[in-house]
Amino acid sequence: xxxxxxxxxxxAAVSALVAFNVWIGGWSPxxxxxxxxxxxxxxxxxxxxxxxxxxxxxxxxLAALVESRDGKFVGYLSARGDTLVSRLIEPGSVARxxxxxxxxxxxxxxxxxxxTTRITLGDDDAAREWAERLSAE
Amino acid sequence: MDIELxxxxxxxxxxxxxxxxxxxxxxxxxxxxxxEPRDSAASLAMGLGNTVAGVVFAxxxxxxxxxxxxxxxxxxGYVWWAWIAAFVxxxxxxxxSHRWAHTVRWFWADHVVHHSSQHYNLTTALRQPWFTxxxxxxxxxxxxxxxxxxxxxxxxxxxxxxxxxxFWIHTEAITRMPRWFEAVMNTPSHHRVxxxxxxxxxxxxxxxxxxxxxxxxxTFQPELDEERCRYGIVxxxxxxxxxxxxxxxxxxxxxxxxxxxxxxxxxxxxxAPPGWSPDGxxxxxxxIKEMWEAERGSASADAGAETPRRVPAE
Numbered sequence: 368x369x370x371x372x373x374x375x376x377x378x379a380a381v382s383a384l385v386a387f388n389v390w391i392g393g394w395s396p397x398x399x400x401x402x403x404x405x406x407x408x409x410x411x412x413x414x415x416x417x418x419x420x421x422x423x424x425x426x427x428x429l430a431a432l433v434e435s436r437d438g439k440f441v442g443y444l445s446a447r448g449d450t451l452v453s454r455l456i457e458p459g460s461v462a463r464x465x466x467x468x469x470x471x472x473x474x475x476x477x478x479x480x481x482x483t484t485r486i487t488l489g490d491d492d493a494a495r496e497w498a499e500r501l502s503a504e
Numbered sequence: 505m506d507i508e509l510x511x512x513x514x515x516x517x518x519x520x521x522x523x524x525x526x527x528x529x530x531x532x533x534x535x536x537x538x539x540e541p542r543d544s545a546a547s548l549a550m551g552l553g554n555t556v557a558g559v560v561f562a563x564x565x566x567x568x569x570x571x572x573x574x575x576x577x578x579x580x581g582y583v584w585w586a587w588i589a590a591f592v593x594x595x596x597x598x599x600x601s602h603r604w605a606h607t608v609r610w611f612w613a614d615h616v617v618h619h620s621s622q623h624y625n626l627t628t629a630l631r632q633p634w635f636t637x638x639x640x641x642x643x644x645x646x647x648x649x650x651x652x653x654x655x656x657x658x659x660x661x662x663x664x665x666x667x668x669x670x671f672w673i674h675t676e677a678i679t680r681m682p683r684w685f686e687a688v689m690n691t692p693s694h695h696r697v698x699x700x701x702x703x704x705x706x707x708x709x710x711x712x713x714x715x716x717x718x719x720x721x722x723t724f725q726p727e728l729d730e731e732r733c734r735y736g737i738v739x740x741x742x743x744x745x746x747x748x749x750x751x752x753x754x755x756x757x758x759x760x761x762x763x764x765x766x767x768x769x770x771x772x773x774x775x776a777p778p779g780w781s782p783d784g785x786x787x788x789x790x791x792i793k794e795m796w797e798a799e800r801g802s803a804s805a806d807a808g809a810e811t812p813r814r815v816p817a818e
Contacts, residue, residue: 480749
C-alpha cells in the first residue's frame with residue numbers, strides 16, 4: 368500500500384513538474400536560419416557528411432534537406448523542441464515520402480527513433496522532386 | 505542479525521522535486537540552464553517507469569542476493585566500518601559497471617536511455633531505463649560484495665546512496681566546486697564531460713561518487729572552458745515517446761542480429777562496443793576519436809592552429 372501511495376505521489380509530482388515547466392517557460396523553439404547553417408550542423412553531427420550546393424529550407428524553418436557534396440546522401444535536419452536532430456538519408460532509409468498540397472512532404476523513416484516527420488516546402492514541384500529523391504532505393 | 509531499512513530513494517524523491525523546481529526557476533531567471541517541457545516530461549516519465557520497474561523486479565534482485573549470501577566467505581555483519589567499506593567498494597563496482605555500460609552494446613542498450621536527452625539538467629538524472637533486468641546486472645553488480653561478506657541490505661542501501669549522490673551532478677547551474685572537492689569527488693563539471701558527445705569527451709568520467717577511479721584507470725578528462733559540452737548521443741532521438749526511448753537500442757540489436765550473416769557477427773552486434781559493425785561501416789567511439797585526432801592533426805599542420813570540430817557520438 369505504501370509503495371502504491373508513493374507511486375501515485377510520484378506520478379502527481381511528475382505531472383506537476385511538467386505543468387510548472389510549461390507555465391514558467393524560458394525556452395525557444397529551435398529554427399534553422401539558412402541552408403548554410405543546416406549544412407554546417409549536419410557536417411558536425413553526421414561526421415562523414417560534407418554538404419554540397421543543393422539544398423532546401425522548409426518555409427517554416429523547421430527542417431532542411433542538404434545533398435552531400437558527392438551526391439550520395441541527403442542530410443536531413445529537423446527542429447525538435449529547442450534542439451535540432453540530424454539524420455543521414457541513404458538509399459533505403461526512407462519507408463515512404465508522400466506529397467501533400469502546399470508543398471508538404473510527409474517523410475516516414477525506417478527508423479525506430481524518428482518514425483515520421485513533416486517538411487513544408489511550400490512548392491509542390493520542389494516537394495515532388497525531393498520526395499522522389501528521398502524515397503529512391 | 506537482520507535489519508530492515510527504508511529505501512533511501514523514496515525519502516529523496518521530495519527533495520528531487522524541490523531541486524528540479526529550483527533549477528527551472530534558475531534557468532528561467534538566468535538563462536544558464538535549459539529545460540524544454542517535452543524533454544522534461546520524457547525524462548520524468550522514464551524516472552517514474554524506472555521506479556515502477558524497480559518495485560516490480562526488486563524481488564528478483566533480493567532473492568538472488570539472499571541466495572548467494574550463504575556462500576559468503578566472511579560475515580561482516582552490520583559493524584560501522586562495513587557500511588563505509590561497502591559504500592567505497594560499491595562505487596568501485598559502479599565505475600566498472602558504468603564503463604562496461606558504454607563499451608558493451610548489450611549493457612549500452614540499457615544505459616543509452618540515460619544519455620538520450622540533448623539537455624543536461626536535473627530531470628536528465630531521472631531519465632533512467634525501464635528494462636535493466638534484461639542486462640542481468642543484478643546477478644553480478646553487487647554479488648561479489650555479498651560473496652565477500654557484506655549483508656545484502658547494506659549493499660542495497662549504499663547502492664541507493666550512490667544513485668542519490670549522482671542526482672545533483674546533472675546540472676549546468678554549478679560551474680565548478682572547490683578545487684579539493686573536484687579532485688576527489690564526482691561533480692557537475694566532471695559529469696557534464698561524461699554526458700558530452702564532443703570527441704575529446706567521449707567515453708570519459710565514468711565515476712559515480714569518487715572521481716578517483718577515473719584518474720586511477722586512465723579515463724579522466726577535465727571539462728575545458730574552450731570546449732563547450734554538447735549533450736546527447738551519436739544519433740539523437742527524434743521522439744519523446746518513453747517506450748521508444750526505452751526500447752530503441754534493444755530493437756536495434758534485435759534487427760542487427762536478425763540480419764547478421766554469421767553467429768560471429770551476431771555476437772559482435774550484441775557484445776562489441778556500440779557502433780560496431782562487421783564491415784566497419786558504422787562508427788564506434790574509438791573510431792570517432794581517431795577521426796577527430798586525425799582531423800585535428802591535419803588542421804594543426806595546415807593552419808598552425810587547433811580548432812577542433814565538434815562531432816557528436818555515443
